[in-house]
Amino acid sequence: MAQAESSAATPFETDFWKDAKLRKMWDDIVPGEPRKTLPYKLTQEAIALYCRAVGETNPLYLDEAAAKAGPYGGLIAPPAIHILLMFACTPADDWMRSPGTVNAGQSWSYNIPARPGDTITLQARALDKFIKRERLFVVHDNVFFNQHGDVICSGRGQTIRPM
Amino acid sequence: MISANFDALKAGDTIDGPAFAVSRESIRLFCDASLDYNPLHLDDDYMKGDFGKTNFGGIIMHGMNNFGLISRMLTDWALPAGAIHRRLETRWLKPVKPGDTIRPGGTIKAKQTTAKSRWVLVDVAVQNQRGETVAAGEAMLEFPAS
Numbered sequence: 001m002a003q004a005e006s007s008a009a010t011p012f013e014t015d016f017w018k019d020a021k022l023r024k025m026w027d028d029i030v031p032g033e034p035r036k037t038l039p040y041k042l043t044q045e046a047i048a049l050y051c052r053a054v055g056e057t058n059p060l061y062l063d064e065a066a067a068k069a070g071p072y073g074g075l076i077a078p079p080a081i082h083i084l085l086m087f088a089c090t091p092a093d094d095w096m097r098s099p100g101t102v103n104a105g106q107s108w109s110y111n112i113p114a115r116p117g118d119t120i121t122l123q124a125r126a127l128d129k130f131i132k133r134e135r136l137f138v139v140h141d142n143v144f145f146n147q148h149g150d151v152i153c154s155g156r157g158q159t160i161r162p163m
Numbered sequence: 164m165i166s167a168n169f170d171a172l173k174a175g176d177t178i179d180g181p182a183f184a185v186s187r188e189s190i191r192l193f194c195d196a197s198l199d200y201n202p203l204h205l206d207d208d209y210m211k212g213d214f215g216k217t218n219f220g221g222i223i224m225h226g227m228n229n230f231g232l233i234s235r236m237l238t239d240w241a242l243p244a245g246a247i248h249r250r251l252e253t254r255w256l257k258p259v260k261p262g263d264t265i266r267p268g269g270t271i272k273a274k275q276t277t278a279k280s281r282w283v284l285v286d287v288a289v290q291n292q293r294g295e296t297v298a299a300g301e302a303m304l305e306f307p308a309s
Contacts (some may be wrong), residue, residue: 049195053228054234080210102199105252105255106230
């Protein structure tokens, strides 16, 4: 097991089975306990890729000259970029990446946009866990910040944990 | 579709979102864009198995792809009017699979003026090509006081 890997220098692990045994199961998750997270430098390329995946075409996200003349004075990321940030800021051994994790619903509040070049940090924890109709649920509590300490967005979600 | 004018908006007005064709390629692209490589979205053999009480029968689209499409609809509608997408809550009702075509839509539910701003609440839903609702929720848009 490569425990000494530097998270900053390691490319994103796309095999979610790797490290699966290291991850906490529902039984091990302690509500209230902060999760270990990683800072993430958001790039224009990552924003453009996200935009392509959902068909976003707004020039505020993609056209530097148009964005400069717009209300934010420069390029921004779409609000739902937290979809990417969530995994980008999550270490490979975190239970959020357990294969079979099913997303059961989310709510997000938006403060200011993320921008290309931002270094994003995440404060995250399980806030609650419960059993409903024989399924194992965890309530997630997440807040993303930029390098100035400003809140970008905050969210609450529920996942059903693999058994 | 109604334009984003706070004073003119009323309950029942609708917002149309873009149609989105779901394919194995669109799901794979969403994996790359979101860094969410959960085998739910990649591995047909794995998806033959049961998940607790659920069997999906094959790979499924990321639930958050619905979320991203709803968010795209809301921002494209609100931004030209200077309004800001402030909140979105969704839950997933049915899995979405390759070959489906989904489309988000919104219905104005209420308006509220607070001490410093003006808000519009929108019921949102995503439907598939059979008219089934696959995701539903509500959103909050801010129209800064002029």
